[in-house]
Amino acid sequence: MGLRIAVDIGGTFTDFCILDEETGIMRVAKTPSTKDPINGLFAGLSQEGIDLADVTLFSHGTTVATNALITRRLPRAAMVCTQGFRDVIEIRRANKEDLWDTYKDVAPPYIPRRDRLTVCERVDASGRIIAALDEAGAREVARILRKRQVAAVAICFMNAFMNGANERRMKAILEEEVPGVPVTTSSEVLPEIFEHERFSTTVVNAVLSPVVGTYTARLGERLAEGGYGNDLLLLHSGGGVMTTHGARQFAGRLAGSGIAAGALASRHIAMQCGYPNSIGLDMGGTSCDVSLAYEGRSRITKDWYIEFGYPIRFPSIEVLTIGAGGGSLAWIDEAGSLRNGPQSAGADPGPACYGRGGEAPTNTDAHVVLGRLAHGLAGGRVRLDPSLAGAAVRRGVAERLGMDVHEAAEAILKVADANMADAVRLISISRGYDPRDFALVAFGGAGALHGAALARELSIPTVIVPPNPGVTSALGCLLVDIQHDLATNYIHPAADADPVAIENEFAILEREAWERMRHEGVAVEDVAMERSVDMMYRGQWRSLSVSAGTPVGSTRGLVEAFHAQHEREYNFRRDDAPVDLYRLNLRAVGIVPKAAFREYSGNGQMPKAYECRDVWFEGTAPVETAVYRREELPAGARFHGPAIVEQLDSTTVISPGVATEIDRFLNIIMHVGS
Structure with a gap:
């Protein structure tokens, strides 16, 4: 028996993805995070009955470095x-x-x-x-x-x-x-x-x-004591993993570990469904992380930080984070306008409908008022009180704006959707990408509640909801390779750059990359090298990266690729302007064998809805809506909204008329543009 385990430790919950290599069946689990994150991790392993001697790969995304900063x-x-x-x-x-x-x-x-x-x-x-x-x-x-x-x-x-x-x-x-x-x-x-x-x-x-160093040493020792005999792999900001040796040497790369996992998972799920262009929407209780993949590759940035003023220039998957989540508060500003977030009710006291003392209306309360959430969350462990939700929305928004409670709840969610749509525009349209050419992958505890509405707002034709939206970030830790990014400055006019000199610089980087891979224990045949060159118009100080071949021949091809990249990013190009080389980059990838995920077949027969209830959708009177359990929806099923799909870690809202199917990997695919 071989198990692959991915663990994503967050501030509230520790998420597990456990993949059986033989069957391709994956199961997921959640346990509360603890003050010492390692204790919460091992409590989850014990809860799931995991024998570490059966584990062939242990991959880990962590917020330890982020929280320390x-x-x-x-x-x-x-x-x-x-x-x-x-x-x-x-x-x-x-x-x-x-x-x-x-x-x-x-x-x-x-x-x-x-x-x-x-x-x-x-x-x-x-x-x-x-x-x-x-x-x-x-x-x-x-x-x-x-x-x-x-x-x-x-x-x-x-x-x-x-x-x-x-x-x-x-x-x-x-x-x-x-x-x-x-x-x-x-x-x-x-x-x-x-x-x-x-x-x-x-x-x-x-x-x-x-x-x-202390954290990885302690975790590695406890894993070894439990019978795990392979390397502990740690997810870093660039979308790869490092062994404990690499993590000790380049600890700063773990500062973006947590947010990278969700971006990787959303890209993989979209590719699996046949969409190389995708936008990831990871919406949790407090924040929403938005990422973009184009032609199967995530956008990489070097302009990021944990605290403003102290940049971290390690390559990182570009993720835009805003304060929008299930617990985001709706409030009225001094001008009398409705706002949403970034303030949040958090886990304690939480939304008003939790009955823990919260009084301000939240996005979760608005969904309860509209009938999109009804009985509870987390498999019933969190009960929802519609009367408390209605009172909060009425008191905080409806009475102050002269609306009825359902109009107010709908307005709350419209403002939240507008905030997230602006974030998507920043990472797509402002970068030269048309959202209509992308699929939206909606995950996190609250992403599937907003996916269809957000797609309509942005004219995105397709929404994909993974089988386990609430633990999708943990899944990302299973999908990565060992990766090191190296770079060297090479400031030189492109017109008279010597390809031989460029090759010599790349050779120095490659020697360093091979040395790091040797320390990581990666076999020679499992190593791949990817080259790129950062370039700029003369006089600029911001650069753009273009792929470079092996070996580098004439720089004319690099210059043309730069012009094309600049036109897409900024909507103009200057073919007559001199171009300078700025930096040479090398990405060394140590391939980690991937286990295949199980594909499901089914007769496509829709199950009977386990209940019907009135649900308010945008601009409509209440509609009698079928409610399904996610685990009962078979591969091949096709239906049209309205529908609500409930599961342990999330709820999916399917608007009236939206054509929906369940694919062979049990993803929900909504064709919003159909």
Whole structure:
């Protein structure tokens, strides 16, 4: 017996996907998260009767790194800088998250000024060493850090992206003088121009190294004690996984672990259904994460952060997060307009209909008033009180706007849908993609409640609801390969760039990639390398990435691909303008064998609805609507809305007239445009 287990630990629940390799049958589970996330994880394994000796792959998405940055529960760390540059991460870019709020300050740096020490050294912009590292000064810095008992050190020297020799020597001295303390160098983590971004990423990586190292060591030991004999795989922001060795070295990559899993799963599900272009809508209780995949590939960004002002420049799947969820509060602003979120009722007290003391109306209360949610959530563990929901909507919205309670509930959801539609437009239309060319994958606990309405708003023709929407993010952890992203600056006019010189730079990156894969234990035949080049029009400082072949021939093809990419992204191109190469990128992928998911067959016979109830849909009087249990819908079934489909982890709303089918993987596919 071989089991593949994926675990996604969130703030409220820990989600499990358990795949039987022999049968392709997958089962899912949820357990409450605990203060020590490892305890909650093992409680779930025990609940499901998992013998770790039967597990062939254990993949894990975690918010441990993200939460450590948000809560600032970080070990004491230090930063060693070139003399005169200790305040780069405090000066930042001198910008603000809200330009017009003069009173809101940016959060302080992760390393305070007293722990940012300097040494004498200097490298110029061409990489020439002007002043070698002052070794006496370096050893004095090491003595101070040893006395302060710091848990990690970030080394950030000016222009080290061009020549990291001084950083490497400083690291060697620290490893000699302060043994056992993890040391991170900027030339190893992010060998790129722009010192603030490079320093900030290095600092994040350093302060997270002890957190991630301790966590992965503890989890790995407990898995081994239970009988698991393979590598623990950890999902990182770029959409791949790392072993514990890679995670300790590049801990900052786990800062976006949680949000990447849902984006990967939605892309896979859409591809499985025959849609290479897809938009993922992961709507939970408090927030909504929106992602996009085009031609089967997720969009990647390097412009992201956990706290504004402190960028993390590791490649990350682009995910846009807004405050829209089942618990988002409906409220009236000072001008008398109806708003929705980002404030949330959270899990405690939760929406008014939970009966735990919440009084403000939420999206969940609006769905209860409209009959879309009725008896309870989570298989009946959370009971819903329609009278409390109605009272909250009436008191908070209906009476203040002169509406009846059903009109008010519908208005609440329209505002929520409008907020999410704006987020989808930002990640699609503003990037040069037409939503009408995409399928919408709606998941999370609340995504399937809003999928059809959102698709109508954006003219998206197809909505896909996975078999287990509430644990889809955990599924993403089963679908990934070991992945490392490397890059080097290569600033050169494209017109006279030497392909041989470019090949030499790629060869250096490939040697580093092979070394990392060797440490990860990946077989040579399972490694694939993907090249890309970042390019820009001369005078720009923002770049676009285009794929590069192996070997790189003439740069003319790269330039033409850049023009086409720029036209799609910004709706114009300048064929007469000179183009510069900016950065060379290499993605090394270690293929992890994938188990096949079971395909189902059925006669397509629709089951009898287990109940009928009045449901209010947009702009209609109440409609008698059939309610089905998700587990009773067979593959091949076809029907038209209105319908409600209920299951343990989510509820799907199918609007009147919407043609719906159940595919061979038991996805619900709604053809909203039909």
